Amino acid sequence: MNSLFFLTIFLVFIFQTSVTGVDIHYPFTTLSGFDLFHKDNITTIHFPSYGDLTVKSISYDRRKIDLLDPKNCVPRVFLNLNLTLTPFQYYYVLQNYTYLNCSTTLPHTNFMEVPCLSDSNSHVYTVDPQVSIPSSCKRVKTVAIPFKYSPYISDNSLGLRLTWKLREPEEIKQGNKTRDSYTARNTVFGLSICFVVMATIVGIIKVHLFTKNLHKKEEQLLGDF
Numbered sequence: 001m002n003s004l005f006f007l008t009i010f011l012v013f014i015f016q017t018s019v020t021g022v023d024i025h026y027p028f029t030t031l032s033g034f035d036l037f038h039k040d041n042i043t044t045i046h047f048p049s050y051g052d053l054t055v056k057s058i059s060y061d062r063r064k065i066d067l068l069d070p071k072n073c074v075p076r077v078f079l080n081l082n083l084t085l086t087p088f089q090y091y092y093v094l095q096n097y098t099y100l101n102c103s104t105t106l107p108h109t110n111f112m113e114v115p116c117l118s119d120s121n122s123h124v125y126t127v128d129p130q131v132s133i134p135s136s137c138k139r140v141k142t143v144a145i146p147f148k149y150s151p152y153i154s155d156n157s158l159g160l161r162l163t164w165k166l167r168e169p170e171e172i173k174q175g176n177k178t179r180d181s182y183t184a185r186n187t188v189f190g191l192s193i194c195f196v197v198m199a200t201i202v203g204i205i206k207v208h209l210f211t212k213n214l215h216k217k218e219e220q221l222l223g224d225f
């Protein structure tokens with residue numbers, strides 16, 4: 001009986017370990033077009049609209065990935081990164097901002113120049129789309145992004161937190177497949193348990209009957225004397 005008990009525990013353990021870890025790697029799969037690259041302990045992810053971003057951390061449970069820009073210019077990432085055709089979206093609430101490219105500097109009191117996008121001839125600003133465009137400026141693009149540029153809160157990762165949509169259609173199908181095989185496995189498991197239990201019961205009954213018969217025979221033998 002003891003060995004049977006341990007066998008059952010062992011089986012339960014095996015089944016549990018094989019069930020955990022189902023499609024843990026979505027959306028970072030070749031299927032979705034987003035592979036993670038590892039090199040010299042640095043993990044990067046490639047976005048066609050921008051280029052490579054460094055992976056700081058990933059939480060599969062909370063569906064979030066923290067990135068940082070190896071080129072140290074998050075406003076440029078915001079300007080170019082287009083997540084429309086990817087499984088990803090910004091983790092934060094977005095707001096539209098207009099990027100301006102100006103030939104002269106604008107008054108500091110109202111406008112903050114983005115240093116990493118500017119040089120001595122062009123001065124770049126992120127402004128509210130309602131702001132009337134000064135004559136020395138051209139509108140580059142209006143984009144929905146988490147933050148406009150601020151010198152006080154600028155580092156190479158602020159705002160670069162993404163989340164991903166639940167699943168692509170083919171992943172849902174795969175999910176169904178794994179769920180189906182999971183169900184099948186559970187059924188097989190349940191049936192084996194039933195079988196083991198029944199075999200045990202039959203065994204116990206047999207032993208019981210055998211000893212009963214033995215007693216009967218003994219009684220008969222004793223009765224004969």
Ligand SMILES: *[C@@H]1O[C@H](CO)[C@@H](O)[C@H](O)[C@H]1NC(C)=O
Binds near residue numbers: 040041
């Ligand atoms: C990667 O990290 C490990 C452990 O932190 C370290 O021993 C190893 O030297 C690192 N390799 C590189 C290329 O930085």
Ligand SMILES: *[C@@H]1O[C@H](CO)[C@@H](O)[C@H](O)[C@H]1NC(C)=O
Binds near residue numbers: 083084085144
């Ligand atoms: C992002 O890409 C989509 C599809 O290619 C396009 O329709 C959209 O205008 C782009 N968005 C921006 C802000 O460039």
Ligand SMILES: *[C@@H]1O[C@H](CO)[C@@H](O)[C@H](O)[C@H]1NC(C)=O
Binds near residue numbers: 094095096144
């Ligand atoms: C940004 O502007 C576009 C076009 O006017 C609009 O469709 C979109 O909803 C706006 N996005 C946000 C986050 O306000």
Ligand SMILES: *[C@@H]1O[C@H](CO)[C@@H](O)[C@H](O)[C@H]1NC(C)=O
Binds near residue numbers: 124
């Ligand atoms: C701003 O304009 C200058 C000159 O036309 C150009 O070289 C630069 O790339 C532009 N910057 C942005 C962010 O569009």
Ligand SMILES: *[C@@H]1O[C@H](CO)[C@@H](O)[C@H](O)[C@H]1NC(C)=O
Binds near residue numbers: 173176
């Ligand atoms: C996946 O299973 C759900 C119900 O379990 C069903 O409604 C859905 O149509 C299935 N999807 C596919 C792609 O088979």
